[in-house]
Amino acid sequence: MPSMGCASAIAKIPVSKAGRKNHNRHFGHSEEILTKEEHISAMTIEHEQNTNIDDGEFDQIPQILFEGVSSLKTIGCPGTLIPVTNQTRAVICGADSNNVIAAASLLGRGRCLVFAHSGYPYMFINVDVEDRRFVENCRLWLAKGRNAQFVLIDDTQSLSDVPLDETILVWNGECIKNDTFMQNLHDYLRQGGALVCGATPWGWLQLNSGKILSDLPFFHFCDFIGIKLTENYSNCSNPMPFQLELIQFKNIHHATQKLVADPTDIESLCIVGGACKDLNVDVSGLPIDILKNIAMKAENEVIPSNSCPIQDKCCRQKSNGLCGILCVLTSTKAPGIANFPGDFSHPPVTETHVIFHIESNANEWYCTGYYAVAGIPIQIDVLECMGAMGWSIRIGCHSDHLEVCF
Structure with missing residues (x-):
């Protein structure tokens, strides 16, 4: 979402790459x-x-x-x-x-x-x-x-x-x-x-x-x-x-150590996953393959299916923690994602290298008219930006009510 003032941004589909960070x-x-x-x-x-x-x-x-x-x-x-x-x-x-x-x-x-x-x-x-x-x-x-x-x-x-x-x-x-x-x-x-x-x-x-x-x-x-x-x-x-x-979790460093020792620990999973989701960055310090292993070895009871939602409170907490970790595993599909192919009656035509141009003088949300297909990773790059900075992308889930989708 842009700030007030004239701004121009161009986004290309296939998100930000992991790597060096400004401190x-x-x-x-x-x-x-x-x-x-x-x-x-x-x-x-x-x-x-x-x-x-x-x-x-x-x-x-x-x-x-x-x-x-x-x-x-x-x-x-x-x-x-x-x-x-x-x-x-x-x-x-x-x-x-x-x-x-x-x-x-x-x-x-x-x-x-x-x-x-x-x-x-x-x-x-x-x-x-x-x-x-x-x-x-x-x-x-x-x-x-x-x-x-x-x-x-x-x-x-x-x-x-x-x-x-x-x-x-x-x-x-x-x-x-x-x-x-x-x-x-x-x-x-x-x-x-x-x-x-x-x-x-x-x-x-x-x-x-x-x-x-x-x-x-x-x-x-x-x-x-x-x-x-x-x-x-x-x-x-x-x-x-x-x-x-x-x-008692002390900090993310300590919670991560507990999670490595016991990947089923609900508290550590929720804390580490929640921090990853809140910051949209891996704060665990763990190698990607270890995080991926934690996510991919989730028990069936924490993976929803199209016929059976997660009923148990503890399992829902675990599932939320896993979702947080998956937020930073941009090339990893969530377990069970194949059960939720989207709302399309027929497989959609997938487009790549789409360039979308936006010019705005207002602090508003603008719809691109494109849908992100469940299970298919996308990458969005800002190719050029003039004027206000701080654009963000919001992707809805099974509806166009984007204000509740974070």
């Missing part, structure tokens, strides 16, 4: 190419340099932050986070483990808390009575037991303007910082600093027409510390009860 070491708009392997290696090095906490102690972080606290108030409509690397931990979830509202991260000797709504950082500046115990718990963990003060940096242009000793920085990540500031923030954390931050990704996108999430520097900062932002709305109650069982 930004300085968290601004100038980009530096890192392969997935280099990126994971960088994360591992950062974790190894953290000498103030081990994995076992890090696993206790949620309990430490919620000691004497039964719930967290819901501010607005939070988004969701995905703690990816082993240097991160989910802290609290909404309705399930795919609705992470807060996550902790280690960077060098520093510590960081990330929230999925831009309102949460201010909770540490103007502390309500009901939040005092939680804020104090966070203060003690972030500052390693010291009585550090929370300092807001939303309007700060340079970290040299902030007294960094005995300080915990507080930042609404939607307040844009330049490359130099972000590099200094990175150095500050690696040397033992502390940060509370947050953003509302879906809200920022609504307020910034024509932008995509990667245009937000905070997106790259979170990516660097091992946490992914999503465009999703959260599913959570108010207040959110602290439920230890929902955050």
Whole structure:
């Protein structure tokens, strides 16, 4: 879907190829190419340099932050986070483990808390009575037991303007910082600093027409510390009860290890598959053949047929997880896809190398008039784009009601 403004795009049928991905070491708009392997290696090095906490102690972080606290108030409509690397931990979830509202991260000797709504950082500046115990718990963990003060940096242009000793920085990540500031923030954390931050990704996108999430520097900062932002709305109650069982998966790294050990593990399958689907990218770090093997060895009870839908709740959960993994296996057909050939009374004529031209001055959806046949992979490339960026493709399923098809 294009943003407002004149735009022209040409799409060719046969989706984006897996491979090198843009990451930004300085968290601004100038980009530096890192392969997935280099990126994971960088994360591992950062974790190894953290000498103030081990994995076992890090696993206790949620309990430490919620000691004497039964719930967290819901501010607005939070988004969701995905703690990816082993240097991160989910802290609290909404309705399930795919609705992470807060996550902790280690960077060098520093510590960081990330929230999925831009309102949460201010909770540490103007502390309500009901939040005092939680804020104090966070203060003690972030500052390693010291009585550090929370300092807001939303309007700060340079970290040299902030007294960094005995300080915990507080930042609404939607307040844009330049490359130099972000590099200094990175150095500050690696040397033992502390940060509370947050953003509302879906809200920022609504307020910034024509932008995509990667245009937000905070997106790259979170990516660097091992946490992914999503465009999703959260599913959570108010207040959110602290439920230890929902955050025991820790992060995608740990969930992936459990999934490899037991491909039938429902929780790990749903978490890894959900993350793949939400980000439309393989976040497991597993070789494609292992992911494919997990998907292709699904039991019959999690594969629907045209005469027997999946009835069991656990099997439906497994099926959803498999669908998430299949989202990133672009050349792999889903098991049982032959039972759902589409709504055609006769096999359709298949066209290839179709070029479709769109010009638009409005923020609208436009129908191409083409159907994607079930079971036949397609590739869509933008050959040329002038004007607004951020076009997206939406494919319906057995109807033209595309607004419910994601």
